[in-house]
Amino acid sequence: MVRETIRFWRQGRAVEVSGFHPRTTLLDYLRLQERRVGTKEGCAEGDCGACTVALGRVRGGRVHYEPVNACILLLGQVDGAELVTVEDLAAGGELHPVQSAMVDAHGSQCGFCTPGIVMSLFTLYHASERPLSREAVNDALAGNLCRCTGYRPIVDAALQACGEQPRDAFSTNAEHNVQGLTALADGQDVFIGDETRFFAAPASEDSLADLYARHPDATLVAGCTDVGLWITKGMAEIEKVIWLGRAAGLDVIEEASDTLGIGATVTHAEAHPSLARIDPDLGELMRRFGSWQVRASGTVGGNIANGSPIGDLAPALIALSSALELRHGDATRTIPLENFFIAYRRQDRVPGEFVRRIVVPKLKGHEVFRAYKISKRFDEDISAAMGAFKFTLDGRRIAEARVAFGGMGATPKRALETEQALAGLSLDDPSSWGEAMAAIARDYQPLDDHRSSAAYRATVARNLVFKALSETASGETRATRIIGQRDALQAAE
Numbered sequence: 406m407v408r409e410t411i412r413f414w415r416q417g418r419a420v421e422v423s424g425f426h427p428r429t430t431l432l433d434y435l436r437l438q439e440r441r442v443g444t445k446e447g448c449a450e451g452d453c454g455a456c457t458v459a460l461g462r463v464r465g466g467r468v469h470y471e472p473v474n475a476c477i478l479l480l481g482q483v484d485g486a487e488l489v490t491v492e493d494l495a496a497g498g499e500l501h502p503v504q505s506a507m508v509d510a511h512g513s514q515c516g517f518c519t520p521g522i523v524m525s526l527f528t529l530y531h532a533s534e535r536p537l538s539r540e541a542v543n544d545a546l547a548g549n550l551c552r553c554t555g556y557r558p559i560v561d562a563a564l565q566a567c568g569e570q571p572r573d574a575f576s577t578n579a580e581h582n583v584q585g586l587t588a589l590a591d592g593q594d595v596f597i598g599d600e601t602r603f604f605a606a607p608a609s610e611d612s613l614a615d616l617y618a619r620h621p622d623a624t625l626v627a628g629c630t631d632v633g634l635w636i637t638k639g640m641a642e643i644e645k646v647i648w649l650g651r652a653a654g655l656d657v658i659e660e661a662s663d664t665l666g667i668g669a670t671v672t673h674a675e676a677h678p679s680l681a682r683i684d685p686d687l688g689e690l691m692r693r694f695g696s697w698q699v700r701a702s703g704t705v706g707g708n709i710a711n712g713s714p715i716g717d718l719a720p721a722l723i724a725l726s727s728a729l730e731l732r733h734g735d736a737t738r739t740i741p742l743e744n745f746f747i748a749y750r751r752q753d754r755v756p757g758e759f760v761r762r763i764v765v766p767k768l769k770g771h772e773v774f775r776a777y778k779i780s781k782r783f784d785e786d787i788s789a790a791m792g793a794f795k796f797t798l799d800g801r802r803i804a805e806a807r808v809a810f811g812g813m814g815a816t817p818k819r820a821l822e823t824e825q826a827l828a829g830l831s832l833d834d835p836s837s838w839g840e841a842m843a844a845i846a847r848d849y850q851p852l853d854d855h856r857s858s859a860a861y862r863a864t865v866a867r868n869l870v871f872k873a874l875s876e877t878a879s880g881e882t883r884a885t886r887i888i889g890q891r892d893a894l895q896a897a898e
């Protein structure tokens with residue numbers, strides 16, 4: 406059975422939509438069709454958060470709300486979810502608690518960012534752990550840019566409103582909403598359009614494999630945090646969209662004793678805790694990945710498949726010797742992740758083939774991992790360089806090293822000369838580390854672009870080799886880090 410509509414939950418009832426262009430964004434749908442213009446467009450590229458709305462999905466028997474950027478989310482991606490916009494919060498003539506707190510704390514001036522901020526606070530109101538820390542609020546607001554009020558009153562409003570147990574129309578109607586959302590989960594393939602132009606959302610991996618093999622020219626969409634920008638900034642004429650978000654099985658995390666299997670559509674937010682358990686530096690990397698909105702939509706599979714030379718996960722997962730599973734029709738194959746990246750934006754993937762899973766080996770007792778994201782801003786910034794190191798120790802000696810960098814060339818790539826120079830080094834003899842630091846210059850021809858110069862990247866990479874060695878030698882991060890202290894991270898994860 407194929408469904409020719411999308412269905413979502415809105416204001417306590419099911420809504421059905423069909424006949425839309427596959428590249429229609431949720432923001433355009435809200436503003437141009439529903440004529441709900443409370444949700445604003447600022448940057449149209451996922452950076453400012455003015456377009457933030459909440460999507461609710463049933464997890465563990467309750468509705469779990471997450472913020473998303475409507476500007477770079479396709480309308481079709483709301484299938485099966487509850488959609489909440491800023492117009493839905495006030496009830497019975499009363500402001501929602503987060504709105505009241507924003508008024509009380511003077512959290513708004515020109516007001517352009519305010520609907521987005523209110524929606525981020527709405528998701529925090531429903532999702533936050535109590536007691537709520539100022540740091541957790543800062544993280545939750547990292548994807549919302551306010552240009553005039555300043556964040557202190559906004560953070561105060563968050564602390565005031567989100568500290569208590571939720572008591573709003575959404576918590577009162579929780580059971581009704583869970584029932585409504587559960588009824589939407591029909592397990593049917595969605596196909597809206599015809600053979601030349603369609604939005605499709607296969608419900609199983611098999612129907613995805615079949616559809617993509619028949620339409621290898623279609624654009625796969627997972628979280629749409631990259632593809633969305635092709636639409637809003639590149640004005641791409643995308644005619645065929647296959648959304649992976651309903652394909653059962655691709656969203657699964659498999660924890661084994663020695664490996665972590667991450668399905669291609671697992672979002673960054675979902676993968677975060679499992680990755681953090683492998684090493685706190687992976688947890689910190691995920692905390693700094695985009696914003697809450699980007700982590701709630703963006704997927705691990707999308708980050709690998711897009712082949713970006715500055716993607717954050719590829720270097721970390723390559724250093725950990727991860728493997729990539731691909732599928733084409735009925736055939737699957739597994740390759741070392743590092744072999745996937747062939748040249749600038751060219752990957753080892755034939756037409757009609759998709760990424761199905763990433764398998765990450767966990768660290769063994771004598772292995773040490775370090776990952777460093779270097780960017781201009783702490784929050785919501787793409788890396789200038791991203792370096793990851795795995796040292797296999799034999800006492801105080803490095804028996805083997807795996808090093809991978811992003812931002813240092815056309816693809817994420819291992820530093821083979823550096824790895825060779827690191828093997829055999831004594832952690833107790835810093836005077837012998839120079840050759841390994843020098844070797845990195847032979848491994849890469851760094852990018853030279855608006856994010857940073859090639860010379861800066863080369864210096865940073867060399868310094869990161871020293872940093873990884875000195876942190877491993879001392880077992881401490883107090884002298885080497887301002888943020889991401891490993892002891893504190895380990896305690897927090």
Ligand SMILES: Cc1cc2nc3c(=O)[nH]c(=O)nc-3n(C[C@H](O)[C@H](O)[C@H](O)COP(=O)(O)OP(=O)(O)OC[C@H]3O[C@@H](n4cnc5c(N)ncnc54)[C@H](O)[C@@H]3O)c2cc1C
Pocket residue numbers: 450451452624625626627628629630631632633649669670693694695696699702703704705706707708709710711715716717718758759760761785786787788
């Ligand atoms: C504001 C903002 C901040 C960001 N911050 C970061 C950051 O800090 N670090 C970082 O690395 N990136 C960042 N990104 C980039 C982006 O969010 C990530 O690369 C994200 O992981 C992409 O995943 P997605 O699911 O949204 O991919 P999509 O946009 O859905 O897809 C990306 C590409 O991969 C293809 N694709 C997706 N899934 C598959 C699959 N299973 N098989 C084959 N092909 C597939 C698509 O066809 C497309 O070519 C940011 C983006 C934005 C907008």
Ligand code: FES
Pocket residue numbers: 445446447448449450451452453454455456457474475476477
């Ligand atoms: S309009 Fe800026 S994030 Fe969507």
Ligand code: FES
Pocket residue numbers: 512513514515516517518519550551552553554
């Ligand atoms: S109140 Fe003006 S941008 Fe935030």
